[in-house]
Amino acid sequence: MQAPNTPHNETQRLAALHALQVLDTPKQQAFERMTQLARDLFDVPIALVSLVDKERQWFKSHQGLDVCETSRELSFCAHAIAHDAPLVIEDTLQDERFFDNPLVGDLPHIRFYAGYPLRPTNGMAIGTLCLIDSQPRLFSERDVKLLGSLAGQVEELLRQHQLQAELTRTASHFEALFTKSATAKIRIDHTGIIIGINPFALALLGYVEAELIGQNVAMLTPPNIAAQHDSFISRYIQGGEPTVIGRGREVEALHKSGHHIPVHLAINAIHDDQGAVVEFLGVLTDLTGIYDANRRIRKEENLLKVLHQGITDYQALMSGERLWTFLMEALRELTDSDYALIGEVMPTDTTNALKIHAITDLSWSEESKHLMEQLRSGNMTLTNPNSLLGRVFASGDVIMTNDVYRHTKRGGFPSGHPRIDNYLGVPIFNGGQLIGMFAIANSKQPLNQALLDWLQPFTDTCALLINLYRQMAERDQVMSDLGAARDLAEKANQAKSEFLSSMSHELRTPLNAIIGFSQLLGKARRDPLSDKQQRQVGQIEKSGQHLLSLINEVLDLARIEAGHVPLSIEPILIQNVLDDACSTLEATIEAAGITLTCLPFSEPWYVAADYTRTKQVLLNLLSNAIKYNRQHGTISIAAEALDTELRISIIDSGTGIAIERQHELFEPFNRLDAEHGSIEGTGIGLAITRELVERMQGRIGVTSHPDIGSTFWFTLPITERDTSEEPASAFKSAGANASLQHQFQLLYIEDNPANQRLMEDILEEFSHVRLQTVASAELGLEIMRHSPPDLVLMDIHLPGMNGFQALDIMQQDPQLKHIKVIALSANAMERDRSYGLAAGFKDYLTKPIDIDKLTLTLNHFLYAAAITSRKTP
Structure with missing residues (x-):
């Protein structure tokens, strides 16, 4: 038996077959009628619609045959596919390809076969319409043409099947997009009548489907819009300019209960084949969460604004006696309250008294007005510990009630007193000491623990400001x-x-x-x-x-x-690092009465290490040796070569460390109970030291004996001296080079008033520099365009546009891109500096400002600017 060949386009052919989505589908009457017609026309016992898959042939219709598929290896139709033309075998026993095929010798005993390739799409032969007889027979050219005509009808049936499958899938897709969508969708006809609405929209609007189908969609809009809704639709259909359709905008939908829901509404018009509008699809996105979030953000911004202004401007507020009024009005605004007060707790011999610094006017008569004036002036204090106020300032209790008139501690209100519905009194503590209180009444927000927690930063700020107020009252300087x-x-x-x-x-x-x-x-x-x-x-x-x-x-x-500290590994002379570290700690050593001895080195050793980090290691170990030493103790520094490593030892005469606790030394934040003593520290110095040493391919350890002392040692790889080293040249000082005779323009972009004043004071020493300070990048850019400075100092975190955005605009502007910009930011991580330099800042300085480093940097850039100016005619 000869197996059928594989067509050269087998991959594309199989793709075309599978795209029909017909394999393994149930019987269809149209295909059955077609094979029955073929049997009748040609008077054969078997007619098949055979589809040749990768390993099998499957019969979409198999009139006269009980099986629905056979192996492709036995398939006559596969030969027709490989032949890519009609295949007629009038007597299989006379054909060497088929005489020994099992389908010839056994059922169905094929002696005659005629198969016409089916090419429903792209000309790919995916199967055949075939005729089978158990007797040999002749098959004329006319018969072949007639069989081809029938095959054409089968191809059309296959195309129709594919189209129906795609339509079914599209319908299912639409059903999922509409009915099962997690977005509210509404279908209306061209007159505005609701013809469909999905469950998500029903849940959003509070209706059931039967209440809306057949109703005008205007019922879902607020009354002020509903009357105009139909005119919107008719105007659009008549060709008017759309306001929402095809554009989308934020509107309000009307819930069944009557409340308004903020939504984003997008409406799409659906046209028929002639271009006429047949219906509209509206998509509603619930914006309630976004609106709530925006309200919370605005609320948080207001709180932060109050805290920021209270802390940064407290001197001005106090000097103008506006601090307490500012805090009281801010408290009213933050809590939507009609009334508020803030006061300071004054301890007495018997109980606490309350000195009110600010209070909302509650007067209702001349007598009450005089009382309010006395309270505001501080000439009168409150002492009753059993009132709603007294429970707070006397006992430090939080008092919260949404029904003042039923509260057990409410005192009587005199006739004419403004109505008080709810009340919140909050004590202000400082380190466990009750120092003040504030209270609000008639708040439009619910009084609960959430509000109390949200006000905690305000409470802490009040504590800080009350303390500052007391200190400023006690001191003149x-x-x-x-x-x-x-x-x-x-x-x-x-x-x-x-x-x-x-x-x-x-x-x-x-x-x-x-x-x-x-x-x-x-x-x-x-x-x-x-x-x-x-x-x-x-x-x-x-x-x-x-x-x-x-x-x-x-x-x-x-x-x-985290591995984010870059190291510059290079040959360094260890003696230089030791001298540098000892010089740094010279004053500390002298003040502690410690004797420091550096044992002589046998030779000038070079190690492969980072100079700065090696100095940090030495400073950490020497600082510990000083802090934990005895009075008039000693420290010795020694070094010895161990094969390829240099071991540096710091030997002190301190109290020593018990052997059972030495393994805890390099654990972060573990000070071995020293935190209970008078020696300052975080307990992470040795942890940092170990990490640095190990990152420089070294080791670190300790040997210690109680009452004798400790030896901390570390190793670094020994290396050869780098003979290519050249001494660095010093910067010229622009300030010293007065001969340049150039007045420099320096623009400082910083929103923090304290930092602005600091820079102004620093640059008083730069007589040749004119400083201009602005609080936003937007204003800075405008100034640069009208009066380009020699240099720009820019903060990163600015209101509105940040420093990186401003730098990007400058780099894109031919008028500004030549101006050099130095970043000056409190973002001090190494990745922040790397990112800033990569973005295009000429240098990246960090806060707190190192004035010497700032001076050196300014001198360098301003000197360069002066040279450029001098060369320019």
């Missing part, structure tokens, strides 16, 4: 007030250490002002400070730098563990 505010900020920061790592930007922004202004005050030439003031300013800067180092340590550990 502004620096003392700033020191107290710094202390409060440090306490708050210590209580939120976990929050530090994710809020570096917010923490660095106020530190920028604290450290920057303290540096300026300490270096003031025009108005030098007294020795006492110098010590106070020095303490402010020292404490600010300490807070910054704690923040940096937490962020540094996170960056190192």
